[in-house]
Amino acid sequence: MEPINIVKSVVTPLNRKNVDTDQIISKEFLKRIERTGFGQFVFYHWRFDQDGQPIEDFVLNQPKYKGSKILVAHENFGCGSSREHAPWAILDYGFNVVVAPSFADIFHNNCFKNGILPIELKVSEIEELLAKGEQSVLEAEVNLQNQTLTADGKVYHFEINPYYKEMLLNGWDEIALTFKYEDYIKNYEKKRVQFS
Amino acid sequence: MGKNIIEKVWDQHVVYHEDGKPDLLYIDLHLLHEVTSPQAFEGLRLNHRKVRRPDLCFATMDHNVPTKNLPIINDPIAKTQINTLAKNCEEFGVPLADMGHPDQGIVHVIGPQLGLTQPGKTIVCGDSHTSTHGAFGAIAFGIGTSEVEHVLSTQTLWQSKPKTMQIHVKGELGFGVTAKDIILAIIAKFGIDVGTGHIVEFTGDAIHKLSMEERMTICNMSIEAGAKAGLISPDEITVDYVKGRKYTPQGDKFEEAKKYWLSLASDPDATYNKTLVIETSEIEPFVTWGTNPSMGSGVSKTVPYASNYTEESDKQALKKALTYMDLQEGTPLTDIEIQHVFIGSCTNSRLHDLRAAASVIKGKYVHPNVRAIVVPGSHSVKKLAEEEGIDKIFKDAGFEWRESGCSMCLAMNEDVVPAGERCASTSNRNFEGRQGTGARTHLVSPPMAAAAAIAGHFVDVREIMNVPV
Numbered sequence: 006m007e008p009i010n011i012v013k014s015v016v017t018p019l020n021r022k023n024v025d026t027d028q029i030i031s032k033e034f035l036k037r038i039e040r041t042g043f044g045q046f047v048f049y050h051w052r053f054d055q056d057g058q059p060i061e062d063f064v065l066n067q068p069k070y071k072g073s074k075i076l077v078a079h080e081n082f083g084c085g086s087s088r089e090h091a092p093w094a095i096l097d098y099g100f101n102v103v104v105a106p107s108f109a110d111i112f113h114n115n116c117f118k119n120g121i122l123p124i125e126l127k128v129s130e131i132e133e134l135l136a137k138g139e140q141s142v143l144e145a146e147v148n149l150q151n152q153t154l155t156a157d158g159k160v161y162h163f164e165i166n167p168y169y170k171e172m173l174l175n176g177w178d179e180i181a182l183t184f185k186y187e188d189y190i191k192n193y194e195k196k197r198v199q200f201s
Numbered sequence: 202m203g204k205n206i207i208e209k210v211w212d213q214h215v216v217y218h219e220d221g222k223p224d225l226l227y228i229d230l231h232l233l234h235e236v237t238s239p240q241a242f243e244g245l246r247l248n249h250r251k252v253r254r255p256d257l258c259f260a261t262m263d264h265n266v267p268t269k270n271l272p273i274i275n276d277p278i279a280k281t282q283i284n285t286l287a288k289n290c291e292e293f294g295v296p297l298a299d300m301g302h303p304d305q306g307i308v309h310v311i312g313p314q315l316g317l318t319q320p321g322k323t324i325v326c327g328d329s330h331t332s333t334h335g336a337f338g339a340i341a342f343g344i345g346t347s348e349v350e351h352v353l354s355t356q357t358l359w360q361s362k363p364k365t366m367q368i369h370v371k372g373e374l375g376f377g378v379t380a381k382d383i384i385l386a387i388i389a390k391f392g393i394d395v396g397t398g399h400i401v402e403f404t405g406d407a408i409h410k411l412s413m414e415e416r417m418t419i420c421n422m423s424i425e426a427g428a429k430a431g432l433i434s435p436d437e438i439t440v441d442y443v444k445g446r447k448y449t450p451q452g453d454k455f456e457e458a459k460k461y462w463l464s465l466a467s468d469p470d471a472t473y474n475k476t477l478v479i480e481t482s483e484i485e486p487f488v489t490w491g492t493n494p495s496m497g498s499g500v501s502k503t504v505p506y507a508s509n510y511t512e513e514s515d516k517q518a519l520k521k522a523l524t525y526m527d528l529q530e531g532t533p534l535t536d537i538e539i540q541h542v543f544i545g546s547c548t549n550s551r552l553h554d555l556r557a558a559a560s561v562i563k564g565k566y567v568h569p570n571v572r573a574i575v576v577p578g579s580h581s582v583k584k585l586a587e588e589e590g591i592d593k594i595f596k597d598a599g600f601e602w603r604e605s606g607c608s609m610c611l612a613m614n615e616d617v618v619p620a621g622e623r624c625a626s627t628s629n630r631n632f633e634g635r636q637g638t639g640a641r642t643h644l645v646s647p648p649m650a651a652a653a654a655i656a657g658h659f660v661d662v663r664e665i666m667n668v669p670v
Contacts, residue, residue, distance in 0.1 A: 027632040032613050036278040038239035038285050050634050081394040087329040089345035110429050118347030168222045183355045193216040200450035200458040
């Protein structure tokens with residue numbers, strides 16, 4: 006996966022709670038056997054009507070957010086299905102950072118495996134970013150090393166588990182890292198509880 | 202101080218611990234299906250890696266298999282995915298119950314049925330409803346495809362130890378109230394993200410009186426409350442269910458296992474990071490009216506009013522949901538007419554569920570405006586139901602009786618609800634478009650779905666059930 010540290014772009018405000026992974030990538034697009042090419046389908050049924058025409062007032066269709074790499078949404082982002090096609094679609098569309106007050110666990114884990122930085126901020130901070138992002142064009146700069154998001158002259162600090170931070174900063178292959186623990190795994194297997 | 206089952210099972214599986222890092226956790230059982238595994242196997246191939254423990258893996262085909270006219274698959278992309286799984290399992294030596302195999306079925310139905318699911322195991326699958334297996338006192342959770350690849354390569358996962366939560370169901374369950382109603386009531390009361398970052402143990406007499414199949418329904422939907430996993434401490438009912446299954450330890454080994462399994466139950470003085478209590482007197486047969494599983498109410502209620510909510514974001518969410526569902530504030534739930542009924546999914550497709558629905562429809566007919574289908578959870582469930590004559594009850598009433606699979610729960614195969622139409626569904630998610638683009642889903646228990654099929658709208662199933670003597 007690609008390393009990630011500094012991301013600068015306009016903020017896309019998606020002012021919704023409980024955005025589920027069925028909305029991020031609908032089931033009819035899950036049948037591919039590759040990891041790539043899902044970006045064109047992200048939020049498909051919010052972006053396009055039943056005739057395939059763009060729904061103009063949906064944020065991703067508004068020209069001012071074009072080229073955005075930072076998606077800001079409300080609580081419990083990525084709930085529901087475990088489909089990793091959701092982060093694949095978000096990344097392939099162009100977002101490297103998702104900012105929300107909270108994330109569903111599986112989606113949160115999936116982000117770290119794909120070089121997407123999920124940032125948790127307070128509800129009040131998110132509401133501030135959403136409001137500013139909706140009213141005008143809000144430019145932001147994310148710095149993972151310093152754990153900051155800077156927008157409109159204000160610096161927002163975020164917390165991140167050091168293990169995942171290092172993983173993202175270096176773009177490491179987690180499986181290759183785990184192979185270094187082979188002796189521990191072998192030892193565990195010798196004493197592991199099993200009946201059949 | 203005593204330990205709860207979550208701590209016991211977790212601690213038992215830590216391969217490597219270092220402060221400030223996630224734990225390296227050993228995985229006892231890895232279940233696979235055709236939709237979330239192809240990219241993981243491809244990753245192995247690209248990196249010249251092998252499956253470390255194929256003996257701890259088990260694969261089946263469920264998400265996009267057709268449920269009629271087998272073995273013809275009309276969708277060429279679905280066919281590719283199904284063929285890819287078969288090829289991958291062969292190449293990497295992973296056991297597979299493919300289409301037509303007697304062990305085939307929804308992955309969360311066959312795990313328990315085959316005895317692969319056992320108390321005290323860590324179980325993962327690239328599917329969020331893996332939480333189902335927690336009914337046995339296992340730590341079972343859904344993972345993404347990168348994690349599937351990680352488990353295939355290493356039989357482990359890096360996981361931060363979740364917090365623990367107890368959800369205590371207090372009191373006796375009322376007549377006509379099912380496990381589905383308990384879990385829908387829990388999600389409605391405490392919210393769709395109450396469990397985030399936690400593993401939940403469900404406790405209380407009402408829980409421990411349930412059969413294993415009912416417990417699976419509850420744990421299945423713990424993910425809909427945001428929980429990492431949901432589980433129930435093993436007891437005699439658990440052990441009785443596991444006994445004598447295909448992959449269960451036999452003879453002396455079983456006795457040894459039983460002792461160990463029962464020892465995993467939470468200690469009487471165990472504590473949790475958080476405890477929530479729900480009274481059974483609050484729980485009646487449930488119907489969801491919105492676009493996430495927390496948007497539901499007892500069948501005697503109405504669609505809520507925006508004025509019931511204080512937060513602006515909740516009012517907005519209600520408005521959006523009701524627009525999508527084409528419902529008005531204050532409409533009695535029993536006034537909502539439906540055009541489709543789906544009895545199936547990893548939540549409610551087991552023999553117990555089919556029996557419960559059949560008992561409601563026996564001798565009655567599906568309403569002329571309704572198309573109703575039953576999709577048994579596995580090949581084996583279907584066969585057992587047919588031996589009991591349950592298929593005949595459904596067919597005589599006008600239901601379609603199908604082959605097993607995920608089917609209309611997520612409409613990846615041909616079983617789709619058309620745009621603008623309503624479905625009373627025993628599945629687990631009422632998200633926008635879940636059962637088909639523009640389709641409107643109402644989540645209910647199998648008896649409630651059966652009752653709606655006959656009436657053409659929601660009814661309180663207790664009014665048409667025989668009161669027990």
